[in-house]
Amino acid sequence: MPELPEVETIARGLSPLVQDRRIADLEVLAPGSVHGDPQAFAQRLAGRSICSVGRRGKLLLFELSAGQVLAGHLKMTGKFLFFPPGTAELTSHARCIFHLDDASTLVFEDQRRFGYLRCMHSSGLSAWPFYARLGPEPLQMTEMEFVACLGSRRAAIKALLLDQTCIAGIGNIYADESLHLAGIHPQTQAERIPRTRLGFLHRCLRDVLTRAVHAGGSSFRDYVDGLGRPGSYQDTFMVYGRSGQPCRQCSTELARIRVAGRTTVVCPCCQPRDG
Missing domain, CATH: 3.20.190.10 (MutM-like, N-terminal)
Incomplete structure (x- = not known):
């Protein structure tokens, strides 16, 4: 999508x-x-x-x-x-x-x-x-607003990122990529993540989204822009769609799990479950 x-x-x-x-x-x-x-x-x-x-x-x-x-x-x-x-x-x-x-x-x-x-x-x-019901735009949220929005929630952090009533516009691709960049396991309850770590996730999310926009988005199935041109951000995916392949950061084999009913790819080393 x-x-x-x-x-x-x-x-x-x-x-x-x-x-x-x-x-x-x-x-x-x-x-x-x-x-x-x-x-x-x-x-x-x-x-x-x-x-x-x-x-x-x-x-x-x-x-x-x-x-x-x-x-x-x-x-x-x-x-x-x-x-x-x-x-x-x-x-x-x-x-x-x-x-x-x-x-x-x-x-x-x-x-x-x-x-x-x-x-x-x-x-x-x-x-x-x-x-x-749409939540705020992630590229317009301040770090303080982002932390306040997520910091007291019991749900898994990835489930909250995917929840359009919580934050609008994020889907499976950019949730996985942002969480990997921030070193946060997707199943971690948001309330258990230190506020400084949530602030870092906010910066990672903004960075990933901004770079993806500059790359024209991600094309690996059907997506093309209004002139029929594919995006290129998929060439730099760190985890999304790469289960079973080595992590580009530490070479550990990437694992596939399910979070909020969605296929999720995670690095067991870079994103430890209780880290």
């Missing part, structure tokens, strides 16, 4: 391409990919101009004219692809096609059909339960 760095990369890449463009027409090819009535969805968007493209957690947000907002959750395999005039290449995974006023095209694709699009007025965004 695209996480904060991937969605941020998509938003930054699409913004200069579609900003101030008007949605001349759109086709909803898969009604299940939009929330609400597909015809009403299309009518609400047609004629709107795209004012900006941003992100909140793992949500891609298009701010439109007349106070409308188009939210897109990519889930497992969703993607937005931009095509200059006359270059659109549609696949069987195309779910919604936005025809822009300069003859360029923006296509929402989703192979596994878990992603969705939702249009609403900006005044109702905070009333949308999913949006309202």
Whole structure:
């Protein structure tokens, strides 16, 4: 699933391409990919101009004219692809096609059909339960806020990092990578981690996320940016997806465990269970 760095990369890449463009027409090819009535969805968007493209957690947000907002959750395999005039290449995974006023095209694709699009007025965004429950942005949290958010919780630290109501935008990849960099075992209860250690985790998390954004995200299955380009952060993974391989830091064989129902890779030496 695209996480904060991937969605941020998509938003930054699409913004200069579609900003101030008007949605001349759109086709909803898969009604299940939009929330609400597909015809009403299309009518609400047609004629709107795209004012900006941003992100909140793992949500891609298009701010439109007349106070409308188009939210897109990519889930497992969703993607937005931009095509200059006359270059659109549609696949069987195309779910919604936005025809822009300069003859360029923006296509929402989703192979596994878990992603969705939702249009609403900006005044109702905070009333949308999913949006309202999102926790703070990790790159905007201070160290003190991060420690206060996690320090008194009994849950496993990785479970809290994955909890979108606790902190928004972090998924399996960047939780594993940040915890390894901080030398913290994923199953450690947050309340048992010294505050100075949580502060160090905050710095590690920010470092990992920032470097991943600069690398254009991580591509190892379906993710590409708005122009179809893969990211490169996967080339520097320390632990994620590397179970059974030697730790890049100490050469110990990396172990695979489960935390909060998610496959997790950990170094038994660099991240001791009771360390």
